[in-house]
Amino acid sequence: MQTTAAQQATIKFNNRYILGISFISALGGYLFGFDFAVISGALPFLKTAFHLSSWWEGFLTGSLALGCIVGCLLAGKLADRYGRRPGLMIAAGIFAISSVGMALSPGLTVFVLMRFCAGIGVGMASMLSPMYIAEISPAHMRGRNVAINQLTIVTGILITNLVNYLLADMHEAWRWMFGLGLIPSLLFLVGVVFLPESPRWLISIGQTAKAVGILTKIGSEEFAQTTVAAIGESNQKKNQSFSAVFSKGVRAAVVIGITLAVFQQLCGINVVFNYTSTIFKSVGANLNHQLFETVAIGIVNLLFTVIAMWQVDKLGRRPLMLAGSIGLAVSYVILAWLLKSHAPMIWISVFVLLPIALYATSLAPVTWVLISEIFPNNIRSAASSVAIVSLWIAYFILVFTFPILAEHLGTYGPFYLYAGICFLGYLFIKSRVKETKGQTLEQLEHNFTGH
Numbered sequence: 001m002q003t004t005a006a007q008q009a010t011i012k013f014n015n016r017y018i019l020g021i022s023f024i025s026a027l028g029g030y031l032f033g034f035d036f037a038v039i040s041g042a043l044p045f046l047k048t049a050f051h052l053s054s055w056w057e058g059f060l061t062g063s064l065a066l067g068c069i070v071g072c073l074l075a076g077k078l079a080d081r082y083g084r085r086p087g088l089m090i091a092a093g094i095f096a097i098s099s100v101g102m103a104l105s106p107g108l109t110v111f112v113l114m115r116f117c118a119g120i121g122v123g124m125a126s127m128l129s130p131m132y133i134a135e136i137s138p139a140h141m142r143g144r145n146v147a148i149n150q151l152t153i154v155t156g157i158l159i160t161n162l163v164n165y166l167l168a169d170m171h172e173a174w175r176w177m178f179g180l181g182l183i184p185s186l187l188f189l190v191g192v193v194f195l196p197e198s199p200r201w202l203i204s205i206g207q208t209a210k211a212v213g214i215l216t217k218i219g220s221e222e223f224a225q226t227t228v229a230a231i232g233e234s235n236q237k238k239n240q241s242f243s244a245v246f247s248k249g250v251r252a253a254v255v256i257g258i259t260l261a262v263f264q265q266l267c268g269i270n271v272v273f274n275y276t277s278t279i280f281k282s283v284g285a286n287l288n289h290q291l292f293e294t295v296a297i298g299i300v301n302l303l304f305t306v307i308a309m310w311q312v313d314k315l316g317r318r319p320l321m322l323a324g325s326i327g328l329a330v331s332y333v334i335l336a337w338l339l340k341s342h343a344p345m346i347w348i349s350v351f352v353l354l355p356i357a358l359y360a361t362s363l364a365p366v367t368w369v370l371i372s373e374i375f376p377n378n379i380r381s382a383a384s385s386v387a388i389v390s391l392w393i394a395y396f397i398l399v400f401t402f403p404i405l406a407e408h409l410g411t412y413g414p415f416y417l418y419a420g421i422c423f424l425g426y427l428f429i430k431s432r433v434k435e436t437k438g439q440t441l442e443q444l445e446h447n448f449t450g451h
Contacts, residue, residue, distance in 0.1 A: 013138055013219045022145045024191040025132045028088060028125030029149040031095045031188060033156020034181050035064060035118045040276050040294050041164025044287055045174040050108040054407045058400040061274055063112045065396035067119020068126065069389050075124040076385030084132040084198045087124055092192060094121035096185035103179030118181075119392075127388045131380065134372035135198040138219060143312040143369050147305070150365035154305045156184070157273070158298030165291045203231045204378070245383045253374045254383055256432055260321075261391035263425040264367040267328055268418025269359045270395060271402045272352055273297065278403070279352065282411035283342055293349065300353045304360035317366045318435045324362020325429060329422035331355045332415040339412035373436050 039046075039061055046052060052060065071091070078087040094117060101114035130149045137145040163180060167173045199211035199218075208228060215224035245254055272279065276297060277290040285293070312320065335351040337343075375383035405414045 014217060017217055018137060018141070018145065021136060021195055022133045022148050024195055025088065025129050026149040026152040027184070027188040027191055028091055028129035029152035030156040030184055031181070032122050032125050033153040034160050034184060035122050037157040037160040037273065038164065038177050038181070040274055041161060041291055042174040042177045044277050044290065049174065054403040058403045060112055060115065062396040062400040063115045064119040064122060065392045065399065067116040068123030068392035071120035071123020072127050072385050072389045072392065074120065075127045076381045079128060079381040083201050084128055085192060085195050087128045088132065088192045089189060091121045091124035091128065092185055092189035096182055096189065099178055099181030099185060103175045123392060127384050130368045130372040131384055132198055135200045136218065141313065142373070143317070144309050146369045146372050147309040147312050147365040150368060151305050151309060154301045154360065158302050161294040161298040165295050168287070168291055200231050203228060245379050245386055250376060250379060250383070254386065257371050257374055257383060257387035258390045259428060260367050260370055261387045262394040263428070264363050265391055265394035265398050266421050267325070267363060267425060268332065268398065268415065268421065269328070269355060270398055271414065272355060274399050275402055278406065279411055283339060283345065283348055285345065293352065296349065296353060297356050300356050301360045304357040305365060308361040308365045312366060312369060316435045317370055318429065318433055320362045320366050321429045321433065322426060324358050325422050325426040327358040328355050329419045329426065331358065332419035332422065336412040336415035340410065370436065
């Protein structure tokens with residue numbers, strides 16, 4: 001017997017406890033946001049310091065993604081063998097060390113190596129934080145709680161962009177920009193010490209009593225017992241392994257997860273995040289204005305992420321994804337035309353911020369929610385690794401190719417390509433993605449695997 005979402009909504013839950021551990025876990029998202037955003041403000045300085053060509057500009061930016069791929073693969077194995085909590089602690093430690101390493105880098109080679117290491121921490125956190133939150137959250141609040149991870153990501157982006165703007169006049173400002181990542185890294189490490197282990201992982205290794213103790217802190221004893229029974233039934237179906245991820249019974253869910261992960265990156269929005277300075281420099285903006293635009297992007301990103309958190313468990317995942325993908329396609333066509341015609345700066349700003357708003361309310365949070373939801377318990381960590389590795393491969397392709405494409409096609413040219421990808425994404429979501437709101441993780445297995 002399972003508790004349905006409606007039944008869970010009538011159970012008295014310890015909301016303060018659930019939100020507390022969700023926010024602590026989601027601090028990994030803040031560090032994700034930091035390492036993701038810091039490059040945008042630092043890139044103009046790095047170009048000068050390291051004399052970057054368009055190839056090296058793309059590779060330096062994308063080196064984070066290469067580390068993320070390694071981090072995701074490590075996280076899946078660590079999460080299954082030692083638990084979600086140790087994996088989060090290791091990610092925090094890697095963040096701290098790499099932040100100092102980038103700040104003290106004597107040259108390009110060391111800097112790229114340290115950014116690659118930072119990517120390992122980002123990759124681990126990008127998988128483990130939303131997975132952990134999904135596993136400790138009751139069904140009726142899971143979408144909102146997983147979206148907390150996206151909220152901390154965008155908070156990290158905004159604060160980092162603001163700090164970059166304030167540090168711009170300092171000598172070797174880029175070193176300070178990267179070095180300050182040590183502070184949130186240590187805060188995250190301390191916070192993880194106080195997290196309980198995932199009850200779903202504890203049950204998978206036979207520590208059911210500990211799992212019940214955690215579940216009764218989350219909800220009632222009835223909730224704990226029915227959840228334990230449902231998890232036990234789910235875990236009996238298949239072994240946790242990468243080979244099981246590609247078995248026939250779960251293949252449909254894995255294909256959807258991988259496609260959504262790749263689409264979230266190839267939709268092109270991270271070009272706007274990472275190359276803000278390049279985009280506005282192409283239409284004559286000075287460095288101060290370029291950095292100001294990164295702050296504006298961070299503010300809009302944060303505001304619309306809050307809206308997404310409010311709506312993801314009300315409107316549902318599918319409508320938000322459909323609206324976001326078609327909205328991005330239209331916005332990119334207009335932005336490309338504005339950039340090509342050197343339109344007034346205010347209009348370019350508007351049509352840079354509009355895709356940010358659309359992405360923040362749709363593909364950004366909802367993709368992470370769906371990846372954390374649609375895989376069966378017994379292969380979740382392995383399947384999440386596969387999907388998120390695919391996401392980071394797509395991110396590397398996107399940010400590596402943009403400077404090269406922009407050099408040959410003009411800064412506006414690639415946005416026509418991204419518009420086409422967004423339209424194809426819209427068609428895929430419309431035909432293949434089912435709604436997941438309000439269902440337990442165990443119930444969703446029947447929707448996406450057919451079992």
